[in-house]
Amino acid sequence: MDKLHAMSIFVRVIERGSFSAVARELQTTQPTISKVLRALERQLGGKLIARSTRKLSLTDEGQRYYNECRTILAAVDAAEHSFQSGRETVAGPLRIGSSVSFGRLQIAPRLTAFLERYPQVQIDLQLSDQNQDLVSEGLDVSLRIGALSDSGMIARPIGVTHRITVAAPAYLERHPAPLAPADLRLHNCLQFNLLSSQNLWTYEKDGQRHEVRIQGNAQSNNSEAIREMVLGGLGIALSPVWLFSEDLKAGRVVALLQDYRTQPLPMHAVFPANRRQSARIHAFVDHMAQALATAPELMPVR
Structure with missing residues (x-):
């Protein structure tokens, strides 16, 4: 044996x-x-x-x-x-974890270029809006957005994603647009409830910090569900720019409070502490870090 x-x-x-x-x-x-x-x-x-x-x-x-x-x-x-080291072939199975929206909109479209460069890799992309347990799910790497909990995992920063405050024209026809963060207290704000910040939205202008405890009649643990609520005119959301980039171009949503800077969310590649980071893991993380660093849909809206 x-x-x-x-x-x-x-x-x-x-x-x-x-x-x-x-x-x-x-x-x-x-x-x-x-x-x-x-x-x-x-x-x-x-x-x-x-x-x-x-x-x-x-x-x-x-x-x-x-x-x-x-x-x-x-x-x-x-x-x-x-x-x-230095001669390991970039090949073999690679099991990747991510949130549903980020995986669908930001990871999946970039897999073609990665696999064209490394054709011997086999990708298994596992999407869930719950923070996946890398060990029990058998994941080699997970890409996560937001502050990380102290889970004993190894994390590598791969960039940041900026956020934007948005509402649909239909909502703004019924409610005056907020001119300052404090005005959000008078609005129906839609909460993505998996972030550690919960219902506290933070802005900054001229070196001054503005924190607003928002409230609303709907929340979700899925960012695409939040997007659909916004598009339906239900309320205002504070979301990653990439989630609404096409909607902004098409005029389906309006950017609000653009004079105020929102807190960006860090992005990390997370690995199990007891598992070797193979050449294919390094290659994939490098590929994503380089791609995300220049992605216009992750940049602040001007």
């Missing part, structure tokens, strides 16, 4: 919480994964996993072995990467 291979499978099964998920990743069968783990348990002389119909859980011995396996595999990975 290849001990390192078995240890790697054991760790992936625990991280994914599923034999079948790991079987799909490795393009093999669930019985094959089970056979490898049974052989590992026999060689160790004890149970690693307490199996049940609902979920997998580690025995006490399994938990200790799992922690040691992660350390060993990370060390082996680091040694291989050190040896191969």
